[in-house]
Amino acid sequence: MPIASLDTTAKRWVLSVQEYALLTARALLNVFRRPFYWSDIVFQADYIGIGSLPIVILTGFFTGGVLALNSASTLAQFGATAVTGQLVSLSMIKELGPVLTSLMVSGRNASGMTSELGSMIVTEQVDAMRALGTDPMKKLVMPRIVATVCMMFFLTIVSDAIGTLGGAFVSGILLGQNTSQYFHTAYQTLRYPDVLEGLIKPVIFGFIIATIGCFFGMKTRGGTQGVGRSTTQAVVVASVLIIATDFFISQVVISIFGR
Amino acid sequence: MSTATHPLSEAAASAEEPMVVFNHVSIGFDGKPVLKDISFELRHGETRILLGPAGVGKSVLLKLTNGLLMPDSGCISVFGKDLCHMKERDLFSLRGEIGTVFQEGALFDSMNVRDNVAFRLMEEHLPDEEIDRRVEEALRFVELEHTMKKLPSELSGGMRRRVAIARAIVTEPKLLLYDSPTGGLDPITSTTIIELVIKQRDASKTSSLVVTHRLQDAFMMATHRYDAQCKCIQPMPKGQTDPNTSFLVLHDGQLVFDGTTEELVRSDDPFLRDYLR
Numbered sequence: 207m208p209i210a211s212l213d214t215t216a217k218r219w220v221l222s223v224q225e226y227a228l229l230t231a232r233a234l235l236n237v238f239r240r241p242f243y244w245s246d247i248v249f250q251a252d253y254i255g256i257g258s259l260p261i262v263i264l265t266g267f268f269t270g271g272v273l274a275l276n277s278a279s280t281l282a283q284f285g286a287t288a289v290t291g292q293l294v295s296l297s298m299i300k301e302l303g304p305v306l307t308s309l310m311v312s313g314r315n316a317s318g319m320t321s322e323l324g325s326m327i328v329t330e331q332v333d334a335m336r337a338l339g340t341d342p343m344k345k346l347v348m349p350r351i352v353a354t355v356c357m358m359f360f361l362t363i364v365s366d367a368i369g370t371l372g373g374a375f376v377s378g379i380l381l382g383q384n385t386s387q388y389f390h391t392a393y394q395t396l397r398y399p400d401v402l403e404g405l406i407k408p409v410i411f412g413f414i415i416a417t418i419g420c421f422f423g424m425k426t427r428g429g430t431q432g433v434g435r436s437t438t439q440a441v442v443v444a445s446v447l448i449i450a451t452d453f454f455i456s457q458v459v460i461s462i463f464g465r
Numbered sequence: 466m467s468t469a470t471h472p473l474s475e476a477a478a479s480a481e482e483p484m485v486v487f488n489h490v491s492i493g494f495d496g497k498p499v500l501k502d503i504s505f506e507l508r509h510g511e512t513r514i515l516l517g518p519a520g521v522g523k524s525v526l527l528k529l530t531n532g533l534l535m536p537d538s539g540c541i542s543v544f545g546k547d548l549c550h551m552k553e554r555d556l557f558s559l560r561g562e563i564g565t566v567f568q569e570g571a572l573f574d575s576m577n578v579r580d581n582v583a584f585r586l587m588e589e590h591l592p593d594e595e596i597d598r599r600v601e602e603a604l605r606f607v608e609l610e611h612t613m614k615k616l617p618s619e620l621s622g623g624m625r626r627r628v629a630i631a632r633a634i635v636t637e638p639k640l641l642l643y644d645s646p647t648g649g650l651d652p653i654t655s656t657t658i659i660e661l662v663i664k665q666r667d668a669s670k671t672s673s674l675v676v677t678h679r680l681q682d683a684f685m686m687a688t689h690r691y692d693a694q695c696k697c698i699q700p701m702p703k704g705q706t707d708p709n710t711s712f713l714v715l716h717d718g719q720l721v722f723d724g725t726t727e728e729l730v731r732s733d734d735p736f737l738r739d740y741l742r
Contacts (some may be wrong), residue, residue, distance in 0.1 A: 241588075325574075326573075329569065329571060329574070330569065330571040331573055331574070333528070333533055333567065333571065334565070334571035334572075335573075335584075336533055336557070336560065337531055337560055337565040338560065338561070338565075338588070338632075339585060339588065340557065340585075341553075341554075341557055
């Protein structure tokens with residue numbers, strides 16, 4: 207690859223990071239500026255939160271179930287099937303609940319945000335909004351960020367709960383284990399840092415999903431093909447960032463709380 | 466006495482003050498110049514028709530006028546305010562006083578006609594009754610009051626442009642910007658749209674900047690007027706043109722003509738003669 211094109215690519219990357227940082231900063235500042243667009247926030251919260259509930263419930267249930275199934279067969283080799291609940295609840299609450307819920311919401315909503323905003327950009331609707339004296343960053347971006355952050359928090363709690371229930375269903379009904387023992391070990395093993403970690407992650411992941419979705423939507427160029435390209439990029443970047451950020455949050459929590 | 470005369474003299478001064486001033490404005494994209502050293506004025510109650518071949522930068526010039534783009538050099542003043550030194554927040558409130566009709570209408574496709582036209586009024590949190598009254602008035606002006614509940618996708622291209630005009634005039638702006646309002650329309654629909662532009666010009670005397678590449682639309686605007694008595698568009702007496710309508714012509718990113726209809730048709734400039742032929 208010629209040096210010049212490497213140089214151009216690097217500049218484009220740095221410019222994109224700068225634009226993303228600016229969009230994020232403006233969106234955060236807009237949370238504290240009038241007007242607030244409450245009705246848009248409620249509409250987005252309904253679309254993102256209630257709309258994502260079925261996929262989050264299904265994903266949570268089957269993830270908890272498969273965790274119980276796999277861990278029970280491994281633990282049986284050591285005669286430790288009694289701690290299946292412990293393994294399922296820790297995995298769900300610390301890792302899988304937040305990450306899988308975020309990936310599901312990212313696939314559904316980051317793509318939705320990008321394609322919606324991207325279509326508005328290519329059909330000059332965003333310019334029309336600016337020409338009518340309305341800030342699209344406030345009217346379109348801010349409500350999506352606030353709604354996604356709030357809804358991700360609750361969706362993850364639902365996913366954790368349903369995942370633990372899924373594990374209980376598999377270990378109790380399919381594997382014939384003691385269900386009360388399952389719930390007892392699942393509860394007993396949890397400490398505040400685990401719960402804290404499980405609740406910090408969805409807030410940060412929600413922020414990533416919404417800002418990435420809006421960023422790629424707002425920088426869409428090149429007609430319908432451009433909208434498709436931006437949508438794919440948004441889902442890929444949001445998913446990779448979620449998994450990478452998950453690692454760093456876990457690292458920080460372990461270094462602070464020791465677990 | 467002085468307090469009684471002061472507002473009058475202020476009003477007279479503001480009527481004299483140009484609505485839009487372009488002062489040596491240049492802009493380019495990706496290192497390629499699009500507009501070079503553009504200077505012109507748009508006065509109160511005046512209509513300026515911006516002509517030029519496709520891709521010459523006419524739409525860019527309109528976007529510069531309402532601050533959607535900022536020039537690389539030179540300065541633009543709208544209502545006496547220098548756009549280049551305004552904060553984004555102040556630009557939004559300034560744009561509230563400017564009505565813009567976009568090339569393809571740019572209606573919000575997820576909102577019905579009523580909400581599209583009422584967008585600005587809803588942002589100002591006006592009472593619903595007031596909004597409905599003004600939306601109906603604006604839609605009656607473009608003869609589309611029966612389409613309130615329809616979505617833009619259910620309208621024809623010409624109807625969408627008319628809704629876009631209704632949306633632009635509903636707030637009674639001081640300045641109207643039309644970006645190729647007849648682009649891509651058939652001749653009959655184009656005439657309907659131009660008649661609406663003439664009607665708006667003569668009924669409300671709003672200053673406007675009209676971008677077009679269709680000479681027949683431009684000359685129809687210069688040679689016709691709205692007759693309030695018969696509520697129709699009438700040709701002006703032979704040899705007469707609207708005194709408040711004048712022309713700007715762009716070529717190769719530069720302003721090659723700024724003058725009246727008569728000056729334009731009598732110009733000896735080879736490009737203009739070729740363009741008008």
